[in-house]
Amino acid sequence: MLRVSYSILLVLTLNIMTLYGQVVLNEEVDFIDGIYFSCENFNTNKPSIHSKDYYFEETPSSNNYQRYIHHLRANFPSDTLKIRNIWGICIDGLPYINQHIIRRNYSKEAEIKNYGLFSTMAYTFSRITSLGHLCQFFVGGQKSGFLKTGFENPDFFKPIVLNVTTEKIIKFNYDRVLEMIITDKDLYYKYENLDIKQRNKKEVTYQMIKEFNLRNPVYLIG
16 A cells, blocks of 8 residues: 555656656657767757757668667768767667767676677667666677677677666666665665575566666656
C-alpha cells in the first residue's frame, strides 16, 4: 500500500512540475536537432549549433543504434568541425553520443576498448536509447578483426550507462549500477542483498535503472 501511494504521489508531482514549465528528461522529450559540445547541452536540450547551421556526411549503418559520421561542416564560418571534439549530435529528434569522447574520457570506467568503425573512416555516434537520470546506449557492433572493413556484428553490441548529473559513464552490470544508485538509500538497500542468481539477470539491472529514474527525475527548464 505504501509503495502504491508513493508511486501515485510521484506521478502527481511530475504532472505538476510539467504544468509549471519543467519537463522530465525521458523518451517523451522532443529533442532539438543539433550538435552537443557537452553533456549539459544534451540534458538541457540546448544544442550548441542547430541543424540549420551545419551539414554532415555519413556512412550508411545497418543497425538502429549507431550513425557513422565522417564529415561535418558548419555554415558559419565555413570550417570543418573537429568531430572528435563533439560530445554528441541529435538527428531527427534522436540524440547520439560520440564514441570517440567515450573512449578518450571514460574507457577505463566503462571498460570500452577499440569498438566502433575505424576512426580514419568515420566517427561512430551511439544512439541514447533509454533516457532519464541514468541513460543507456550501446557501443560495439564490430569485433577487432572487422575494424578496417567496417563489417558489422549486431550480436557484439555492449550496453553502457550514463549518469547525466555526474556525467559518469559505466559498464552495464549489477555491481556498477548498484554503486551508481547509492544516493537513493531506500532503493540501494532494496537491491544490495540479492542472491547471485538474481544479480546475474539483466532484467534486474534494467529494473533497478528504471526505478531509479522514476524516483530521481531530471528536469529540463522550460
